[in-house]
Amino acid sequence: xxxxxxxxxxxxxxxxxxxxxxxxxxxxxxxxxxxxxxxxxxxxxxxxxxxxxxxxxxxxxxxxxxxxxxxxxxxxxxxxxxxxxxxxxxxxxxxxxxxxxxxxxxxxxxxxxxxxxxxxxxxxxxxxxxxxxxxxxxxxxxxxxxxxxxxxxxxxxxxxxxxxxxxxxxxxxxxxxxxxxxxxxxxxxxxxxxxxxxxxxxxxxxxxxxxxxxxxxxxxxxxxxxxxxxxxxxxxxxxxxxxxxxxxxxxxxxxxxxxxxxxxxxxxxxxxxxxxxxxxxxxxxxxx
Numbered sequence: 001x002x003x004x005x006x007x008x009x010x011x012x013x014x015x016x017x018x019x020x021x022x023x024x025x026x027x028x029x030x031x032x033x034x035x036x037x038x039x040x041x042x043x044x045x046x047x048x049x050x051x052x053x054x055x056x057x058x059x060x061x062x063x064x065x066x067x068x069x070x071x072x073x074x075x076x077x078x079x080x081x082x083x084x085x086x087x088x089x090x091x092x093x094x095x096x097x098x099x100x101x102x103x104x105x106x107x108x109x110x111x112x113x114x115x116x117x118x119x120x121x122x123x124x125x126x127x128x129x130x131x132x133x134x135x136x137x138x139x140x141x142x143x144x145x146x147x148x149x150x151x152x153x154x155x156x157x158x159x160x161x162x163x164x165x166x167x168x169x170x171x172x173x174x175x176x177x178x179x180x181x182x183x184x185x186x187x188x189x190x191x192x193x194x195x196x197x198x199x200x201x202x203x204x205x206x207x208x209x210x211x212x213x214x215x216x217x218x219x220x221x222x223x224x225x226x227x228x229x230x231x232x233x234x235x236x237x238x239x240x241x242x243x244x245x246x247x248x249x250x251x252x253x254x255x256x257x258x259x260x261x262x263x264x265x266x267x268x269x270x271x272x273x274x275x276x277x278x279x280x281x282x283x284x285x286x287x288x
Contacts, residue, residue, distance in 0.1 A: 031193065032201045036127065039185065039204060040090065046121030047095025049073055054101050062114055062137040070115055070122045070134060072141065075101060077110025082174065082272055082280060083147045084111040085138045087160030087167075089180075089257070093120035097157075103265050103286035110147075114138035128162075128204035135163040139171050150174045150277050154217075156181065158230065158256065162206030169214035174276045176219045177268055180227055180256050183209040183234045191231075212241050218275040219246040222264050224254030247271060260286070 031038075049059045058074045073094055077083050084104055088097050094113045104111045116134050117124030124130060142152055149172040156164025161181035168176045182188055184207040189198040212219075219242050223235040232250070239248045249271075251262035266284030273282040 028196060028201065031196055035201065035203060036125070040118070040126040041092075042116070042119040042126060043091070043093045043096070044119065044121060045093070046071065047093050047115075051095065052098040052101050054098070054105050056105070057101060060141075062134075062141045064117075064133045064137045066130075066133055068117055068122070068124050068134075070117060070137065071120055072115060072138065073101070073111075073113040075105060075109075075111040075113075077151075078108035080151075081108045081110060082151050082153050082276060083142060084109055084153050084155050085135070085142060085167075085173075086111055086113045087135055087138075087154070087156045087163045088113065088116075089158035089160055095120065099260060099286075103260060106286040107265065107269055109153075112138055112142060114141075128206055131159075131163050132166060135167045136171075139167060153177060153272065153276075155179065158182070159206070162208055165208040165211050165215060168217055168219075169211050173217045175272060176215060176217050177271075178208075178219065178221045178235070178238065179259065179264070180223060180230050181208060181221060181235055181238055182206070182230045183237050187234065188230070208238060209241055212238050213243045215242065215244050217244060218271075219244050220249060220268065220271045220275075221246070222249045222259055222267060223251070224256060224259055224262070225250055225252040226254060227256045229256040245275070 049057055056076055060072050060074045061069050062072045063069050088094055094115050114134055115122050116126055117130045118126040152173045153175045154164045154168050154173050155177040157179045161178040164176060185205050186198055186202055221235045221239055223232045225232055239246050249267040251259055254262040263284055265286045270282045273280040
């Protein structure tokens, strides 16, 4: 039978460790290089406003401070009604939020839906700094339309919550709604990639937890108890960190993208009726 010396065995172990370390480093390099393709999931096809079927909804544009002209949709409000600056979630584009637009219209609310760079036929590539600039362009557009700050409601859906929080921390608005929000992309990434040093690799952090204390407007967090994408505990962590008047609405049976089916619109209407200085009729006019 062949015999193996301790030197041979040690050499084999060293070789195996070297291969494993090389493969691990290659994996980290791939994650670093590909991270924005992993994080952002845009639909790049231009959405068609007429497919929403909402009278009065208009395609328009906003211009960012770094010179991009972006698609946006404008829904005029009823007299004195709130105006939602809607910052959508990660997948798809604003054309996949037609149910939200019809709901806002049924409540009498106005809305400006800003499409992000790299989404919906827009130029540019998404990044945290880029999406913050896109949201700021929406705020500038509402100012251009002479919408009073007290009537503006910043509504961030999932990824959009990471845009809404820093905007609300630096702009005067009437209220903030965070739908299925996360604490930070780093917290999400740590759970999905426990083997990777995500704090060293991440380019885009969307750290709402460290920023939410700077928000001065009343804040509503809406969360699904069965959300499998963003743990509901993250919404509770944001609630605990908030310094402005803050509330949590939880749909125990709700998931990540179906909260309208569980009465979210009525919860938001009730919140705005209590928190905005302008009259808002409470109730859910867009329940399924």
